[in-house]
Amino acid sequence: MVRKMAPKNKEQIIGDGREVTHEGQKDGYGYYFPRLKSQTGIMLKLADRLSNISRMQSWSKKRRSHYLRKTKFWKDGGDL
Numbered sequence: 028m029v030r031k032m033a034p035k036n037k038e039q040i041i042g043d044g045r046e047v048t049h050e051g052q053k054d055g056y057g058y059y060f061p062r063l064k065s066q067t068g069i070m071l072k073l074a075d076r077l078s079n080i081s082r083m084q085s086w087s088k089k090r091r092s093h094y095l096r097k098t099k100f101w102k103d104g105g106d107l
Contacts, residue, residue: 047072 035043046068051059063072076098083091 043067043071047075 043065046062046065047060048062049059050061060072063069079094080098083094086094
């Protein structure tokens with residue numbers, strides 16, 4: 028069964044945009060997202076990262092490595 032999402036109003040869309048906007052100083056992994064808490068916000072952020080990863084073949088090896096490192100949220104043994 029496919030569940031339809033309710034249409035969003037302007038304020039909800041603006042709130043989603045604010046939630047996925049970075050804030051503060053960039054660290055070794057990237058930017059800090061202090062408002063990223065809702066399911067919608069997390070899905071938007073992951074979709075954005077997936078889109079970027081799908082188009083990264085033209086990036087330098089160093090940039091690809093850095094982007095993948097800051098995207099990971101699981102342990103693979105490489106961080107031990």
